[in-house]
Amino acid sequence: MTSTASSQPPYKQLRRPVTDRIVAGVASGLGRYFAVDPTLVRVVFAVTGLLTGGLALLAYPIMWFLMPEEPADAPAWPHPAQAAPPTVAQPTAAQPTVAQPTPPTYPPAA
Incomplete structure (x- = not known):
């Protein structure tokens, strides 16, 4: 039997x-x-470490020990499996565009 x-x-x-x-x-x-962003995670680590008197910093070496290392042939971040950010949708017939009001025009001063 073959595996895909x-x-x-x-x-x-x-x-x-x-x-x-x-x-x-x-x-x-x-x-x-x-x-x-990994920088945000680092900041959260530092802040929780300060707020808990260093007790929360014990989680780092524990997670270092428990988290497996990514294989060397893994794709670079962001992983291609993640979807691209959503783009702004163009108006369709079901979504009519709203006309923007035009600024008033004044007659020239005499």
């Missing part, structure tokens, strides 16, 4: 990337998984 396995899994995977990392790639992997 694709290189892209049918679900999102939480992995540490090998290209976009500062320390271990945990924040970058979380950013990719939740589709947010």
